[in-house]
Amino acid sequence: MLKVHNLSVNYRGTEALNSVSLAIHAGELVGLIGPNGAGKSTLLKALLGLVAMHAGQVLFEERPLVHQRQRVAYVPQRSQIDWDYPVTAWNVVMMARTVRTGWLRSPNPRSRQAVEAAMQRLGVWDLRDRQIGELSGGQQQRVFLARAIAQDADLFFFDEPFNAIDKTTEAVILDLLAELKAHDKTVLVCSHEWGQALNRYDRLLLLNQRLVADGDPQQVMTLDNIQRAYGENLQPSERPAEMPFFC
Amino acid sequence: MLDWLLEPLGYQFMRNALAVGLLVGVLCPIVGSYLIVQRMALLGDVIAHAVLPGLAIANFLRFNILLGSFVSGIFSTVLIAWIRTQTRVKVDAAMALTFSSFFSLGVLLLRVLGSRLDLMAILFGDILSVSRADVGRSLWVTLLLLLLVKLFYKELLFYTFDPAAAEAAGLPVHTIYYGMMAAITMTIIVGMQTVGVVLVIALLVGPATTAYLLVKQLHRMMLLGALLGVISSLGGMYISYYLDVPSGPAIALTSFAFFMLALLFSPRQGILTRRRPLRKP
Numbered sequence A: 001m002l003k004v005h006n007l008s009v010n011y012r013g014t015e016a017l018n019s020v021s022l023a024i025h026a027g028e029l030v031g032l033i034g035p036n037g038a039g040k041s042t043l044l045k046a047l048l049g050l051v052a053m054h055a056g057q058v059l060f061e062e063r064p065l066v067h068q069r070q071r072v073a074y075v076p077q078r079s080q081i082d083w084d085y086p087v088t089a090w091n092v093v094m095m096a097r098t099v100r101t102g103w104l105r106s107p108n109p110r111s112r113q114a115v116e117a118a119m120q121r122l123g124v125w126d127l128r129d130r131q132i133g134e135l136s137g138g139q140q141q142r143v144f145l146a147r148a149i150a151q152d153a154d155l156f157f158f159d160e161p162f163n164a165i166d167k168t169t170e171a172v173i174l175d176l177l178a179e180l181k182a183h184d185k186t187v188l189v190c191s192h193e194w195g196q197a198l199n200r201y202d203r204l205l206l207l208n209q210r211l212v213a214d215g216d217p218q219q220v221m222t223l224d225n226i227q228r229a230y231g232e233n234l235q236p237s238e239r240p241a242e243m244p245f246f247c
Numbered sequence B: 001m002l003d004w005l006l007e008p009l010g011y012q013f014m015r016n017a018l019a020v021g022l023l024v025g026v027l028c029p030i031v032g033s034y035l036i037v038q039r040m041a042l043l044g045d046v047i048a049h050a051v052l053p054g055l056a057i058a059n060f061l062r063f064n065i066l067l068g069s070f071v072s073g074i075f076s077t078v079l080i081a082w083i084r085t086q087t088r089v090k091v092d093a094a095m096a097l098t099f100s101s102f103f104s105l106g107v108l109l110l111r112v113l114g115s116r117l118d119l120m121a122i123l124f125g126d127i128l129s130v131s132r133a134d135v136g137r138s139l140w141v142t143l144l145l146l147l148l149v150k151l152f153y154k155e156l157l158f159y160t161f162d163p164a165a166a167e168a169a170g171l172p173v174h175t176i177y178y179g180m181m182a183a184i185t186m187t188i189i190v191g192m193q194t195v196g197v198v199l200v201i202a203l204l205v206g207p208a209t210t211a212y213l214l215v216k217q218l219h220r221m222m223l224l225g226a227l228l229g230v231i232s233s234l235g236g237m238y239i240s241y242y243l244d245v246p247s248g249p250a251i252a253l254t255s256f257a258f259f260m261l262a263l264l265f266s267p268r269q270g271i272l273t274r275r276r277p278l279r280k281p
Helices: A040-048 A065-071 A089-101 A109-121 A137-150 A167-182 A195-200 A223-230 B002-010 B012-037 B041-060 B065-086 B091-112 B119-124 B132-151 B153-161 B163-168 B173-214 B218-243 B247-265
Strands: A002-011 A014-024 A029-033 A055-060 A072-075 A155-159 A186-190 A203-208 A210-215
Touching (some): A014 A040, A014 A055, A029 A167, A029 A195, A040 A065, A040 A072, A040 A155, A040 B163, A055 A065, A065 A072, A065 A089, A072 A137, A072 B163, A089 A109, A089 A137, A089 B153, A089 B163, A109 A137, A137 A155, A137 A167, A167 A186, A203 A223, A210 A223, B002 B012, B002 B218, B012 B132, B012 B173, B012 B218, B012 B247, B041 B065, B041 B091, B041 B173, B065 B091, B119 B173, B119 B247, B132 B153, B153 B163, B153 B173, B173 B218, B173 B247
Parallel strands (some): A014 A210, A029 A203, A072 A155, A155 A186
Antiparallel strands (some): A002 A014, A002 A055, A203 A210
């Protein structure tokens, strides 16, 4: 179980996250939503120790998560990557095995098998020798997911995996999320989605600096919660009052 | 033709200069590749100028000037990282500030401390000044850095491609960053003698950028870059010898000529050779 206690992050003098507490169980697929600038990516980064916490604690199975980073697979937003970097899809996926392989060593056959299996699983094996810039957006996303799978992690953080991808990739990702869930992995997905798509998550976390709501999608996406997170001006239009934000 | 090539080898200073040129030609593009893929090419220029205060102080104190340069160069990268992380100031502004202030301090110190170092030689390189000891030192630095690149290739690839994921996976990214800065600074100090602080960036960035247009993988970019680096470096020195021009500019322009050739004729990305999108009728 991933447990977060009173996590606060200050970013250059402004408050990015205020006392966020949450718990995610193994086998749970959790969506993290909120307006732009709500601190969604910052929360993922704070959990991983990539941005400094002002206060709080992040535990995975009762031990600090930063001490067991090998168990977390993190897929950053596509915009953080330079897609012109001279590297092939195979080498990107192989990065997952860097820490496990250890300093001064070359990847062993098991690592090669893990990389091949992950690339096969996500349908990018045939693209392994291509430079990543030559792939489509959806293919690039699948290469990054293959990297996450090849790491043999227990905890998965995905930052906007559904952003600007094709239908095939969306289906592949959904299938993968279901599989991870079935294998009792803990999955946290930061997302911009809206409407029906949110029903795919077991639970939603609605964030705007603070945790505004935490519960199953129907409970979270109420008009009251949405207005608290996105501002009072947001009005539902032509939707039944009890389910204002589902299509 | 053979005479033309062999004649300069009759002089000890040219043999030394060509030996260092060969080493620098291999080393600069390999280390410089890391700057290019991180979009930090100008950082090489900053460090090259930032070594000057250390050089001036070490010279005044009769201390090892290479060590002085090294400390000063590293200090500039620490300052840039500090400005960037502690404030809203972006990396380009932090680099420009550090560059100009360190360089000014260096020029000032050279004057105030009454140094007899030749500023022009420091700025533009002086192949006449390369001694046998310099060749030996350059050889050791080159071998050391090539070995380190080979040993830590997979970690450096991960870090330079996706620093956030590399840190999340538990790689010691700060150590890697400063290790890389130290390697770049050492490379610059070795390169300084032949091309000078103003133009060492040409060898760090030129051949590797040309290779970047031609190949798809980092290690190939390094290998092809090293080949082009050697040709540019040696070619530039022959031009310098026969036309009696400073070695630095001759090397920098030779390297740029290769870049222009690749830019125009690269099979995939050449302006004259790449496939154009079909025009609509």
